[in-house]
Amino acid sequence: MASHYIFTSESVSAGHPDKLCDQISDALVGHYLRQDPFASVVAECAVSTGILFVSVKVAADAVVDIPNTAREIILDVGYDQGAFNGRTCTVMTSLSEMNGLRPRFDETTLDEEGLSQLTAQENVTLFGYACMHTPDLAPLPLWCAHRLMRQYDGVRRKTLRYLAPDAKCQVGIAFSGRMPRRIDSITLLASQQDSRVSLATLHTDLIEQVIRPAFADQPFAPDERTRIQINPEGAVFEGGPALHAGLTGRKNGVDTYGGFSRQSSAALSGKDPTRIDRIGAYAARHAAKNIVAAGLAEQCEVQLSYSIGIAEPVSVRVETYGTGRLDDDTLTDRVARHFDFRPGGIIRRLRLRQLATMCHGDLYRRLAVYGHVGRSDLDLPWEATDEAEALQSWIS
Structure with missing residues (x-):
């Protein structure tokens, strides 16, 4: 491995279409398991402009209102206006029983042979x-990217209400001798709901209320040499499913190690503990x-x-x-x-x-x-x- 190199990782906001699908899928899994801890359930979503499709395969002693759960999450994430709106979008569901296809068991009662x-x-x-x-023993590039997206989602809900839910970022870390040394670059792409807000205002707001607070009191923070790009190709209005489709399980790198390590060959969200x-x-x-x-x-x-x-x-x-x-x-x-x-x-x-x-x-x-x-x-x-x-x- 080279002794000096840059490694980048990406994270996305809660309003990114893929993450919206992941949240709906995992929320459905959670609803079934709260009612029946031994439920078997697989939930997958696809979303695009004005429409959400939800597929659920389940064996459970439980009843879940799938369309209402999906709409609640869409609205909570922030899609309450525009071309994709939790109140008006079409929610299509496919629910099928898989009784008998997977064993129902209580692992706490099984002996070694049973396990x-x-x-x-x-x-x-x-x-x-x-x-x-x-401190979490996780790769720094993705750890930094997640901090930015968590901060973005927080200020979007509280102070920068003109921001839209869909955003993503990439953080580049300079490494030397296997260890991270400094933040080399930050690229932040944010969508907005108010066209009256200038790109210059967006740039200032995101630096002051997202980037700087995200790294306050942290051992790694942007320095005078860190390259910061905010919407380098110009303003993005609304974003989300109105701009690009989303699928459950498409952000494996974001979910795990940001590409710093190999990632598993299957998605994580939308699946029960079996x-x-x-x-x-x-x-x-x-x-x-x-x-x-x-x-x-x-x-x-x-x-x-x-x-x-x-x-x-x-x-x-x-x-x-x-x-x-x-x-x-x-x-x-x-x-x-x-x-x-x-x-x-x-x-x-x-x-x-x-x-x-x-x-x-x-x-x-x-x-x-x-x-x-x-x-x-x-x-x-x-x-x-x-x-x-x-x-x-x-x-x-």
Whole structure:
């Protein structure tokens, strides 16, 4: 790897069409699971000008008002006027039962043999990553980008009411010797609802109320050499689904590591806790984060591969990029023996049935924006470093 380089990551606002779809899909999953913790549900959305399509496949002892849930989220995000409006848009739904297609089980009552009979339902390869860039042990480029988008969404709702919900940003970090040194560039694209606001005013407002506050009291902040671009191609009015379509699960990089690490081969949002393509990514992150937290490596990627009909991952691999205190083969062997990566084992160990009741029942929707990992604002079980002390014994 080059000793000096720039790495960029992108984040998007809650009003980006893809993230709007993710929020609706995950909110529906949460609604079903709050009523029936053992529900099986897959929810996917597509959105464009004036129309939202929602597909839900479910096996649950629950009833959810799908169109009303979708409209509530659209309006809450800020689409209450213009060509895409939560009150007037068409909401089309496809609801189908999948009773009998997926086993219904309570992993807390199963013995080892029972857990081994709960096999993966998908062929999938998943990645978890952690590094020492930030207190959350997440890559700095994406961590910075998420801070900008969180700040944007906050001021749009409170002070800069002329801003539209749709925005995205890219942050470039200068690296030297594997470690981040400074913020090299920031590109922020924002849409607006009021054409009377000039581009110059937009530029000033976003620097003063979004960019500077986002990095206040942080170890990394823009400096005099940081290149800042705001709407470099001119003003964007309204944005959102009226400008570009959205789909559930299209922002995997935003949801995970911003491209700094490999990302999993499947989307995360819109799936219940029995789906290995979602919870396996969480389990891999949990293992990687605890390895770094234990001081076993400065950065770590954990790869898990699953095959349909098999409970254990068919492949476990640990890569520390030369920063490990043990060699990667040894770490791989110990991680595979220490962590239970079977689907039922992951659900039980990370208490994933309880997620739907967290954050006043709104956790699934909150997961859908600003990333599924590196979230110090949410008490996520896969973000806990509860195994770090045990792992330290490997080097004692």
